[in-house]
Amino acid sequence: MTPYPIRAIEPGEWPAYYATVREAFNGSEPPEAAGHLLPVVPFDRTLVAFDGEVAAGCAMSHGFRMTVPGDVLAVAGVTGVGVLPSHRRRGVLSSLMRRQLADLRANGESVAALYASEGAIYGRYGYGMAADGLRVSLPGGARFAPHAPSDPALRIRLVEPGAAEAEIAAVFDAVRLARPGMYAWPPELLRYLVADHEYRRHGAGPLRAALAVDESGTRGYALFRVRSGWDDDDRADGVLSVLDLHGLDPAAEAFLWRFALDRDLVTTVKATVPVDSPLRSLLADPRDLRARFGDDLWIRLVDLAPALASRAYSAPLDVVMEVADEVCPWNAGRWRLTVKEGRAACEPSDAPADVELPVAALGAAYLGGRGLVPFGAAGLAREPRPGTLRAMSAAFAWDPKPWAAHGF
Numbered sequence: 001m002t003p004y005p006i007r008a009i010e011p012g013e014w015p016a017y018y019a020t021v022r023e024a025f026n027g028s029e030p031p032e033a034a035g036h037l038l039p040v041v042p043f044d045r046t047l048v049a050f051d052g053e054v055a056a057g058c059a060m061s062h063g064f065r066m067t068v069p070g071d072v073l074a075v076a077g078v079t080g081v082g083v084l085p086s087h088r089r090r091g092v093l094s095s096l097m098r099r100q101l102a103d104l105r106a107n108g109e110s111v112a113a114l115y116a117s118e119g120a121i122y123g124r125y126g127y128g129m130a131a132d133g134l135r136v137s138l139p140g141g142a143r144f145a146p147h148a149p150s151d152p153a154l155r156i157r158l159v160e161p162g163a164a165e166a167e168i169a170a171v172f173d174a175v176r177l178a179r180p181g182m183y184a185w186p187p188e189l190l191r192y193l194v195a196d197h198e199y200r201r202h203g204a205g206p207l208r209a210a211l212a213v214d215e216s217g218t219r220g221y222a223l224f225r226v227r228s229g230w231d232d233d234d235r236a237d238g239v240l241s242v243l244d245l246h247g248l249d250p251a252a253e254a255f256l257w258r259f260a261l262d263r264d265l266v267t268t269v270k271a272t273v274p275v276d277s278p279l280r281s282l283l284a285d286p287r288d289l290r291a292r293f294g295d296d297l298w299i300r301l302v303d304l305a306p307a308l309a310s311r312a313y314s315a316p317l318d319v320v321m322e323v324a325d326e327v328c329p330w331n332a333g334r335w336r337l338t339v340k341e342g343r344a345a346c347e348p349s350d351a352p353a354d355v356e357l358p359v360a361a362l363g364a365a366y367l368g369g370r371g372l373v374p375f376g377a378a379g380l381a382r383e384p385r386p387g388t389l390r391a392m393s394a395a396f397a398w399d400p401k402p403w404a405a406h407g408f
């Protein structure tokens with residue numbers, strides 16, 4: 001463990017925090033970028049390991065309201081993690097993670113979530129890969145199937161993203177409640193997103209916003225960038241990247257995808273969508289959609305019993321689990337999870353275990369997007385009572401599939 005003392009920072013120490021994370025990420029943001037982030041920093045939830053005056057390593061978490069199957073829960077959104085290259089591989093991150101998990105538990109937060117910079121980092125701390133994002137690429141102009149919904153009342157209104165905060169927030173707030181993994185955007189986070197600072201464009205054009213409207217008001221929005229380009233034969237070769245696209249109803253969502261696909265001088269449309277996105281069903285030729293999996297949202301059950309009792313399940317269940325958890329020993333041991341008449345309970349148990357599994361497997365299954373059977377097939381979970389993993393998979397499964405829509 002690191003010998004460095006760990007504490008929260010005061011607002012005046014934010015430049016030191018930011019400088020450490022910028023260095024860790026090999027960032028090239030200008031100095032004023034630290035100030036842009038200031039309004040979104042939850043100072044009482046920051047943790048910095050100080051080597052003397054030097055911020056050797058940092059982590060923080062937002063206090064989010066996140067949709068979980070059947071409910072909305074207080075979830076810690078872990079972010080801003082970095083260790084100075086001069087202090088790496090001395091256990092600084094491990095100390096920060098252990099301290100953060102203990103703090104969250106003391107604060108009554110039973111679930112933590114994060115987007116990982118690298119897939120190999122967080123499994124060791126009990127996080128499980130809970131929500132996939134599909135990185136999709138489509139040819140510009142890709143046609144829709146004849147049955148795709150259309151509504152002649154809809155039209156597109158192009159707006160400055162910063163001028164559409166209210167409309168964007170209203171649509172996002174309505175759709176987030178339906179899908180596990182989506183979390184309420186604090187207004188300052190949305191403001192930071194739409195501020196569209198030059199250094200966040202990474203070579204693409206400015207952030208653009210399109211609203212799908214009819215006389216009733218706004219029924220959806222798309223936030224996107226276009227990287228214009230031309231190939232060696234002077235043909236347009238632009239790439240349109242969708243950052244966010246949500247419709248309040250299927251016709252509005254289809255209308256916004258149609259708008260993105262029909263942009264002139266664009267040959268490729270890119271987006272990250274949930275695995276059950278309607279986009280594939282909308283296409284006349286589903287092979288137009290090329291996709292690869294991304295490990296978007298990692299979930300950690302900080303306090304296993306209240307976390308498991310706080311979500312809804314798709315089938316009745318009565319299992320005794322032997323849970324392994326070295327990082328949060330209060331979770332380790334035998335628990336009986338029951339789901340009866342739609343009510344879940346999780347209590348300590350002395351009965352023989354039906355299943356033995358690591359806490360990360362429960363995190364991976366928590367949002368309903370990943371079954372537990374593959375953990376058995378991989379030899380990472382055992383079932384002394386055969387069939388338990390299958391029964392758990394059926395109970396944990398949820399539709400729609402989890403997705404956070406936006407990293408944090």
Ligand SMILES: CC(=O)SCCNC(=O)CCNC(=O)[C@H](O)C(C)(C)COP(=O)(O)OP(=O)(O)OC[C@H]1O[C@@H](n2cnc3c(N)ncnc32)[C@H](O)[C@@H]1OP(=O)(O)O
Nearest residue numbers: 024079080081082083088089090091092093094114117120
């Ligand atoms: C939610 C987020 O914010 S994600 C952002 C994470 N930050 C970054 O990617 C920025 C660049 N990287 C860094 O700042 C650092 O390398 C960190 C934060 C990833 C790791 O910090 P360190 O203090 O070096 O990690 P620490 O020494 O505690 O390592 C603990 C263990 O994790 C392993 N580990 C650390 N980083 C990595 C990695 N990137 N890939 C694989 N394993 C890793 C170590 O080898 C060690 O393993 P061991 O216990 O078997 O010996």
